[in-house]
Structure formats: structure tokens, C-alpha cells
Amino acid sequence: MNKKHGMIIIVSSPSGAGKTSICDAIIKDDKNIVYSISTTTRNPRTGEKNGREYFFVDEKKFKQDIKTGKFIEWAKVHNNYYGTSKAVLQGALSKGKDVLLDIDVQGALNIRKQYKNALMLFIMTPTLKELKNRLVKRNKDSKETINTRIENAKKEIKYADKYDYLIFNDKLQESINDVKSVIKAERLSIKRNKIIF
Ligand code: 5GP
Helix, strand or coil: CCCCCCCEEEEECCCCCCHHHHHHHHHHHCCCEEECCEEECCCCCCCCCECCCEEECCHHHHHHHHHCCCEEEEEEECCEEEEEEHHHHHHHHHCCCEEEEECCHHHHHHHHHHCCCCEEEEEECCCHHHHHHHHHHHCCCCHHHHHHHHHHHHHHHCCHHHCCEEEECCCHHHHHHHHHHHHHHHHHCHHHCCCCC
């Protein structure tokens, strides 16, 4: 039979749509999924820890990493750089692990070019107004940052039709269950399993 190769699961959403809560729940409940910790030049938010949410680096280091080919994809999002480590992604996949990538639409499309079978999920709030409410309520960003994020959300939503699944995150637990169901179905999908008799 075939050697098992892990699946790439990309989750994108405008910030504030609940993607982090969904990803955390998926990782916690499924031991075959590894979270891809990105590198970023943005400052850590309160409570964030280097090497857990992100690897936090300065712009000089990030640009060196681009040059040395560390990233399988990288992008500038909300005025900061973010990148996915090639070694972590490929290492986990070759061990048969699935890898969850929480990345923006640019990164998602870039990965899709390189991995045609990557599963792409787009998470959105039921409305843009609801997105703004959530960003204000979580109280993590300045008013200016929130406005930038809303403007970015409008742009990002235009790419939703490039994704395989669109999840409207109204009730968190339902959305988590939906994502779990999609992953389960995709694992059983014939197109992902090259069957050798
Ligand atoms: P935040 O700063 O709110 O954690 O993330 C901002 C945006 O950057 C989110 O849309 C997130 O998905 C995206 N992002 C995080 N890591 C990466 C990455 O490695 N590559 C790309 N392209 N986007 C990323």
C-alpha cells in the first residue's frame, strides 16, 4: 500500500472571525495535526509567547530568512511580515502528520500553487458589522488597527471563492464541528489517497 503523506489544512479568515479559537480546538482534539508556527515581525500581543503563537523576529532577521530560503511562503499582512517554515511543513508531512496553517489569502494561494491537494478553509463572520463588533469587543487592537483590519477583511473576502469550504462562524462550537467534519471527509477522500493494489 502507499506510504502515508500528511495533508495540508489551510485556514484563513479576516482577523476577528474566530479562526484562532477554531484552530486551537482542532489542534487540541486531533493528535495527528501539527500546528505550523509562523515567523513574524509584528510585536507580541499581551499573553503571546515566542515559539508558541509565533516566532517573533525583527525585520532584519526576517529578510535574512527570506534570502536563505527558510520560508515556503511569506507575505506582508497588515504592515508586518509573516512566513511559513519550509522545514517544519515538509518534516511533518513526510512523517504522515497533517499540518494546520493559519495564514492569509496570499499565503494560501501561494501554498496551493505548490501543493495542489492542500485543503483550504475560509472562516468568516455572518456579516462585516459583526466582525467589527468582535474586534472592538476583544480589545486587543487600537481603533486605527481595527479600521485597517476591516479594510483588509473587505479585500480578503473577495478571495473566498478560491477556497474549498466557507464556514460562517456564528456559533463557535458548531463551526469547530464543521471543520472537524470537513477534515474527516477529506481524509477519506479518494483523491487524497493514491491507492496501489
Ligand atoms: P495576527 O497578527 O492577527 O496573528 O495575523 C494576521 C494575519 O497574518 C492573519 O490573517 C494570519 O492568518 C496571517 N498569517 C499568520 N502567519 C502567516 C504566515 O506564515 N504566512 C502568511 N501568508 N500569513 C500569515
